[in-house]
Amino acid sequence: MSNISQASSRDTGAPLLELTDVKTHFRTRRGLVRAVDGVSLTLERGKSLGVVGESGSGKTILSRSIMGLLPTKGTERHGSIRFQGQEIGNLGRKQMRHIWGREMAMIFQDPMTSLNPLMKIGRQITEPLEIHLGMDKDNAWATAERLLQDVRIPEGARRLHQYPHELSGGMRQRVMIAIAMACGPTLLFADEPTTALDVTVQAQILDLLNDQRKERNMSLILVTHDLGVVAGHTDEIAVMYGGKLVEKAPTRVLFADMKMPYTEALMQSIPKIDDPSHTRLLAIGGRPPDLVNPPNGCRFAPRCLYARDRCLTEEPPLRATDNPEHTYACWYPVGSAEYYQAKARLAETPVAVGGLD
């Protein structure tokens, strides 16, 4: 494999990324939309974090907030975002530009719309190389060819002179990854990188992302609605709901011992390979909370099967389990006495779970 400029390692000892009470609010006609409402987390160099949640949980806005890729007009940003020991939460687009592509890069959901249709693949890959690394044209194109090799696109030299419409969806997503990795960023965001792809291609793309992360010692933030996607590909998982972090744990720990009923519900909505065929998937009833007027108490309570009065009035704080790396925000977590009581009650009364049917 190639040894293209590895990410500049400014080792300060501090974590690569440190969020403290990050809030992103949008001023709209309806009122203030609290898309991200107080998220704190840290990410170490070279690690991968899965951010999971439904549509509207704030996961995409969180990643864009970290990158500073949101429109400046009508957006309020609060809290602290430290990247490589430097506060970047208050930087404008102008200052962020030198971080974009070079230190942080992003892969978007839909490779069909994320590449410029009128520009050759090669040009789109070499652009950041020329801008950030000051490469001349020949050098940049040679590097681009190696990058295509890295993302396992055969016949790179020919592909560079093609336009996006001449490539399949999977190929285009590989090109996106090549673009993102061009300058050897330290932090890569992948926002639903496989949602728009065929199932057969999804695993390939995820494996590719993971291999490249390890090889280049990048950190990866993988944003997805699909717990199945993050299961085998991340070190840690953060579950978001209603703009808040509701559970965070190392991947193994989370799958073995999830605390939030919401995480459990997400889990149950994935088809499992050893279920008999035609097993009905459990959907989560209701819809995500209105982020202009979020519910009091726990934001998931109105949809939670195990919710009690306290859940509706008092907001549960994030607290750790015996494992300090595993935090969750729930009064009556999975495994508690109240949880089992409620579950037993539900089993007696045959209501359609979560309002299905």
Place this chain on the structure above:
Amino acid sequence: MRYALQRFTQFLIVFFLVTFGVMVFMRIGLNKPGDPARTMLGGTVSQELIDSTTAKFHLDSNYFVQYWFWLKGMLTLDFGYSAPNNMAVTTYLKPRVLTTVFLGVYSIFFALVIAVPLAVYQAYKRDRSFDKLSSFATFFFISVPAVVLAPLLKYVFIDWLAWFPRLSSKIYPWDDLVGHFKNFFVPVLVLTIPLAAVWTRLLRADMVQTLQSDFITLASAKGVPPSRVLWGHALRNSVFSLVTSVGFQLGGLVGGALIVEAYFNMKGMGSLLVVAILSSDLFTVQAVSAILVACVVLVNLGVDLSYALIDPRIRHARALS
């Protein structure tokens, strides 16, 4: 190749249909009071002249024969004879054509020079005060008709400020470049302002839409500076309506310049066509129509080709067909 051939065939069909149609309609008009040559030449001419004109231009033959001879003349740039002016159409057509071409080309050029940067900057500063102010201005200038703009600008620049001379259309750039531009400035401005306003609005709308695309966000996320995002990525993806509109405008150049030609007393093709139709000047009308049709069709071809030049998808789709 097949595409080019197809387009050329289209061009020929349209050209023949329009020029033949114009001839037939003019002839119907000429035939009405009796003899076409007499109508063309006016009341008080000798029978010999009528006979010779009839013979020369085959006015007594059927339409197809007459059209055939006209076509043959066209090939040698002989557009026929203008009876009211008593001279060959070719000789007095040339300055007319040039005047209109100058008016059209200058106004389109300057309109683009104004519209493109303005629209790009407006889209960049979308919904800020600059954008809102410019949007109001462009809306305003679209609404002002040329018949108002022409006297206004003439008063300001020619009568009041006296920056430019009173007009004569006879100055060519190869004779006196400065004089030429001074001469054309105000009429061109009258044409440029509404064009620039329309095109600014058109391009701004498309730019705003393009700037919301994923690939623009990606370009920013790569660290591409805003100017390069705008000019390198967004503009090219936004010019299709503009190119189409410029094409229409080039094609409709003559009609568009009519008011300006009339007001500033510039002898162009627009005013020529009106006079020719009113005076039953068969060959002039036909010559002007032929030029117009050729312009419209060629410009359309150019527009189509530039689509392919801008967008590889169109290019490839055509290469396959």
